[in-house]
Amino acid sequence: MKAIVRTKYGSPDILELKEVDKPAPKDNQALVRICAASVNPLDWHILRGKPFLVRLMGFGFLKPKHQILGADIAGRVEAVGKDVTQFKVGDEVFGAGMGGFAEYGCFREDKLVLKPVAMTFEQAAAVPVAGLTALQALRDNGRLQAGQQVLINGASGGVGTFAVQIAKALGAHVTGVCSGRNLEMVRSIGADHVIDYTKEDFWRSGKEYDLILDNNAGRSLLKPVRALNPTGIYVFVGGSAFILTMLQELILKPLFSRKKGRKIVSMMARVNQKDLAFLTGLLEAGKVMPVIDRRYTLSEVPEAIRYLEEGHARGKVVITV
Ligand SMILES: NC(=O)c1ccc[n+]([C@@H]2O[C@H](COP(=O)([O-])OP(=O)(O)OC[C@H]3O[C@@H](n4cnc5c(N)ncnc54)[C@H](OP(=O)(O)O)[C@@H]3O)[C@@H](O)[C@H]2O)c1
Structure with missing residues (x-):
């Protein structure tokens, strides 16, 4: 072969x-x-x-x-x-x-x-990999509930395009962050609101989210954590500084993850049949494409x-x- x-x-x-x-x-x-x-x-x-x-x-x-x-x-x-x-x-x-x-x-x-x-x-x-990452980040690590405000950074990539659609399917209000050339595409797959990261520092917009899924984690964890509401969860899955960000997570986690406080979570996707079947259900229902x-x-x-x-x-x- x-x-x-x-x-x-x-x-x-x-x-x-x-x-x-x-x-x-x-x-x-x-x-x-x-x-x-x-x-x-x-x-x-x-x-x-x-x-x-x-x-x-x-x-x-x-x-x-x-x-x-x-x-x-x-x-x-x-x-x-x-x-x-x-x-x-x-x-x-x-x-x-x-x-x-x-x-x-x-x-x-x-x-x-x-x-x-x-x-x-x-x-x-x-x-498989992108869909499972998005699903496990939002549903399991982010504990997404219907009606929540969710921000997805890197909404136009492999993981992001699944995340926007899965978050909508789970009933969230979704803000997608991407570059200007992808704003229309991210809106077309269901984002309620889109932000061009080349024009706006969305971490400093003053808006607070229940859940942030970051596909492009930067060097500082403080910025995204400030954009969470007091019980919000920040889940990061990738980015060029992923390992540095994970080290910061180790240091900052105890500060933020008090019983009812904000939470920081890094994650690695796990391939399993149960979640592939869950995604199949969303695909067959036309909720994710x-x-x-x-x-x-x-x-x-x-x-x-x-x-x-x-x-x-x-x-x-x-x-x-
Ligand atoms: N932890 C895990 O289990 C796991 C699993 C899968 C993937 N990952 C990681 O997750 C990340 C995303 O994966 P992927 O498959 O979605 O990658 P991808 O398909 O290459 O997507 C990259 C996306 O990042 C966006 N982007 C680039 N620079 C950006 C910036 N400064 N701010 C916001 N968005 C920016 C791009 O959008 P524009 O073109 O609009 O800039 C592009 O759509 C990667 O780092 C990957 O290694 C982790």
């Missing part, structure tokens, strides 16, 4: 389209003929081994553990391991696991769900990663296999 392969840490230039052996599923895995994959910032972090922390998170200290990147996939089940009970050959599925930038991959049964019939493989492949920015072919994965790394994708970047 064809796959985009790397053997060391480095830039997208080291990625090569190669002929490799088709993998065989373990007992708890399905072999999936991949029809589409999507790109996440995680891919370029694992590609480069940066920040260094990712190497300590099981992705390989000196040498990368995964030769084939790509966490999000959608495709058809081609074979199943002996313990797999939920899927059979021919089922159309989507989910997550490493190895998506290839014609075939093996994925754990508990990280897959059936693809909604009305969705294309490209749409389904756009969902993936926003796809660009499509690339398998051989164009290096370009796709370079584009995402620029940090201004408008929704998701999809690979058609």
